Amino acid sequence: MIDSLLAYITLAMILFSIGFLGVVSRKNIFVIYMSIELMLNAINLIFVSLGRYYESMQPQVIAMIIIAIAAAEAAVFLSLIVVLYRRKKSLNSDIFTILSQKDSHE
Amino acid sequence: MSNFLLAWIVLIPFISSFIIGVMYLYSIKVARVPNFVFSLFGLSAPLLSFLLGFSFFLQMIGNDEIFLYKAYRWLEIDGYDIDMGFMADKLSIFMVLFITFVGWLIHIYASGYMKDDKGYGKFFFYFNFFLASMLLLVLGHGPIIMFMGWEGVGFSSYLLISYYYEDGENVKAGNKAFIANRVGDFGFIVAMVTMFYYAGSNGFDFLNLKESLLSVPVPVLTFIGFSLFVGAIGKSAQIPLFVWLPDAMAGPTPVSALIHAATMVTAGVYMVARFHFLYDLIPHVGLFIAYVGAISALFAAIIATKQTDIKKILAYSTMSQLGYMFIAVGLGGYSVGIFHVFTHAFFKALLFMGAGAVIVALHHEQNIFKMGGMKKKTPLVYFTMLIATLAISGIPPFAGFFSKDEILLTAFSSGEYLLWIIGVFTAILTAYYMFRLLFVVFYGKNYKEDKKLHFLPKSMTTPLVILAIGSILAGFIGIPELLGGENLIGSWLGNWKNSSLHVTHSTEIILMVINIFAALLGIFIAYKKFYMYDMKEVPIFTGIVWNKFYIDEIYDTLIVHKIKQLSIFISYKIDVHFIDKIVMGLSRGFIRSGHYIAKMQNANTRFYAFTMLIGISVISTYLIMVLR
Amino acid sequence: MIDIIFIVLSIIAISGAMGMILFSQTIYSALSLIVTILALAGVFALLSAPFLFMVQIIIYAGAIITLLLFIIMFLNIKDDNLPSEPNKMTTIFIGAALLLPFNILVLKAFYTLPSKPMHILGKDFGSINDFGMELFRSWLVPFELISMLLLAALIGAVVYARKEKAND
């Protein structure tokens, strides 16, 4: 009974929620990144469990593509963090607000 | 029949004015066109029209034929046609004859008067246009066509009055004339529209209206008649829309002669006569018209007694004489009114041209108290002016006597004795102020300067002579039966309601004598006061009469000023501070709230995520509730 | 048996995730994430996805998160470089409350699906063979696009991380 679909979905949703909470609550840019990764994993889990449920290979392929995209994301994201940290000596995600062009609107 | 020639009576001056206008523009832009070319076109157009009119006149003798020419369908709406048509009956052809004839003489005079003016071509362009509009007014076969001429006359008078446009005052006078005329036009248009709805079903021309107006209820007819008369008031300068007439003297003198003698101001009288079938049905409005005329006549005569500007005196005298005409047409004596229009055309044109000659001779001096002794210097002008003055004062056998006598006879025989008394009193005043002018200008000794007089060309003096002959003879076409004559004009214009037949011959003689006596009384007073007038200085006048009863000022304060204030109130108060505030306030509200919303766009991604979270939460809650 | 494994893995995964968002030290968070990911790899294995199990361990845990750890260490983060997060717990609780409807909604949606046993399928399902056939038959174009994406990410990363000029 416990191995029915709902259990896997519940797990995935819990992980997803935790990831979301991490994005919302933490300022540490690394943790935000990791939370996003966690959310991606939760989604992967849903895909895979649905694949198992419908006995289809397609979701697994999608999950695999997501992992590949996560890898690409990791590369870009981490290099960005490196640049940012070099300049501002901070991991606070709020300093990214300097990227907005708010001044030109005033 | 050669009815299409009717259209050419109107078209010839139009075409000639167009040609002159184009040539004038050519002359100022490219190469100078000599003056005689302008005068060639300008003078031939009225003459040709006159000849055409005369040919129609000849065809009309002895029968009651009405010539009708429909040129084209002007417009067609809803299956209803309005034509561009021309109609000549005895009334209109009579008008055409003296309009073109007197107009022609004034044209000749103007060719001498305007000789040195730079805008010679322009002047004839306006002049021919004026004449053409007047002819259109007279020959139109229905109210709409008449109205076109009506407005055209108003506009060309504007052009001519503001002829010397560099001076703002002249243009202002032109504006005044145009706006006052437009007030009249408002009445005309209202009358026309009402007529169209109540009586236009069979066709909107005079012949059909004559029939269909019979079935219209009297209150509506009263309204129509009253509104039409508002139009006549504006055009013919009666109380209360006369203010433009004295100011209209801003134009060159031939313009005054044309406006006052042959065209424009007589249009109102003509219109009432043209709509005689309407006014016959509503005698109470006719009486009102007669009273307005009488009061205007008296009022203008009183003002004229105190004026110093030679042209303004004549202007007020025109207004006064128009008042006489309205007494006649108001009381149903249409032929009498038109008779006076006819005689008046001659002597008033003559008076203005004579005055113009004096003005030119004295190098554009218009104050009569700076003139004097002109009798010796310009004897020809003196004699012609004397004839005209005698005519306007009503001394037999000059033209004015017969027509004025008939008007007063009409008033008396209709039982309107008050009108008659006003008429007679005005006749005394008329004789007085006209002879005051004559004595001061031609006998007075005020003009001391020995400046050489300006030369008067032949073209200016010849028309004077012709008009003087006209002023003597014009009255003879309407000699009353009493004096053994035949009232040619009365019989020519048809068997209109004419109440003069109801008095006995003895009464008629008494009235005639009273009139002559009144004129002589006026002359006598003027002689006493002004013969051999000699005053060292130009007198300075004050008082309510000299200030024309402050009518201009009253209009300025009560109407013009108030409208200006209202205009400022609307455009600078309501629009800016009220309507604009509301609308732009709305937009400012949007902009302000936009600022607040923009504050949320603070580039803080966590904040965005949290907002998103709230959104997800709300939507999910909603969906849970909906999807059971 | 599977149930027990699943429960254990779930507990590990959830506690790892909790740890990740709760630790204030970055390095601990990263280590917690590895735990979660490994636990998830186990769950993938339970779902008859052996290939993904391997990919998860090798690429995710082995490459991506290791890269992350490497960067964290490379940057040599000190405590005062870390942002202060005083409202962390409050936000987490509020957020959790707000997320509850969403979770309920999703679970409600899946609840409508008919229940079905989820035991491990035979060898054929989820093998590399199957996976490869699927990938290169129906997903060839996305696959190629992914390679382009990876290339672009690679170039982007190099451009970003390049040593900056002094005057920048």
Place this chain on the structure above:
Amino acid sequence: MDFGILSVIIFLPMFVAFSLLLLPVSSKITRNIAFMTAIVILLLAGMVYYNFELTGYMQFREHHSWISSYGINYSLGIDGLSLIILMLIATLIPCAYLWLWDGRTKGYWVSMLLIQTGITGTLFSQDLILFYFFWEAMLLPVFMIIGMFGTGNRVFSTIKITVYTIMGSLFMLICILYLGVAFFYEFGSWSFALNDLIQITTLSRAEQIWLFAGFMLAFAIKIPLFPFHTWLLETYSNSPTGGVFLLSSIMAKLGVYGIVRFVMPLFPELYKEFAPYFVWIGIFGLLYFGIAALMQINIKKMFAYSSASHLGFIVTGIFSLNAYGMTGAAYLIIAHAMATGGLFLLIGKLEYDLGIKSILALGGIAKKAPLFTVFFAIMLLCIVGLPGTNGFVSEFLIILGTFGFSQSAGIVSALTVLVAASFMFWLFQRAILQDNGNDVSQMKDLNLREVLGMLPLIFLIIGMGVYPDWFFYKIEPTIQHYLIDILEIRT
């Protein structure tokens, strides 16, 4: 006419504009090509006019599917009213180009061409979404031309006109969508074609009134009716000549056209029911704006008020519910477009030569530039409604129609003969004729090109005034169709 002549008329200017934008050509060549385009369109419009049949129904129909899943079609057609407005546009624009000949940049010409596309598209659309599309597309180049080439506080003016017009047209969009949905519920398929939407029967009275109000708001702002007029002053006084020319002479008229084309068939009952209000609003606007114009110092603001005054009169005409008033209104649309367009071109020249907009700083122009004065006078007479110009014919017919609608309204509306005359002639005196001692030596008289540009207008003004029947017979059946078939009024 199988090649879709209406589409060619619509999209030729746009095509030319984009080609010119992409090609590296100078502003002079741009201008020449723009002028050629306008001439070609004039010829095409003449072809349409020649082949137009004397019925009141839509002709030259073109129908293509555009967004078929929502029943949005590219559907064009013209009737008598559109025809005369088309002829108006086609005649006015080349004339205006001749006047704008010198000193305009490439962007200016491209904007003008794009505006032409928007205008003609609006005119031909038979599908409400398509209409809305062109209606908005027409505004964008107007904003550009005011914002880029205007004078004074031009950005503020642009914002103001944007706020006003977008607000109005958004309400219209909502109403259009509402109608589409109502059609879907009633007939089970999507359509936004005018002919389909008029068949809707399910709308309650309250819904109808709201929709009517929404449409009327959009058009009232564009016209503008009292009290939505304050954008007009800023915009007219700050727009460049070309912009103000198109705004006053054509776009304002499209507001009136929209009422006749869409509001009347969609809500015939309400149209009849609310007609008295609009007749009086029109008359009120006529007097209100006319009086306001009297004391304006800025010559362009004065003409802005004057325009508004006449447009109020046009609205009175179209709501008079009889053939006289409606024909008169259609005629006044043309007459006023020509006169006011000509006047704005003339004033534009005045401004270009002297750099003056204040009446007080003018004067003595007549002596310096007689031809200018003559043309100015003729335009002015048309505005004033002197017989012999088409202004008179239209004003007379509208007064006639209004009188037929309500006697008191007719009498009040006859005041128009006074209102326009008083401020126009006063302006003429102060700004053109009398010598105020101001320095106007920079003023040049018209050259041959400008005379050529103005002559067609003069010819039409006088020709249409002297022989109106010539121009009437094309539009008469359409008006009858409106009255008998749509409004179901026996005349």
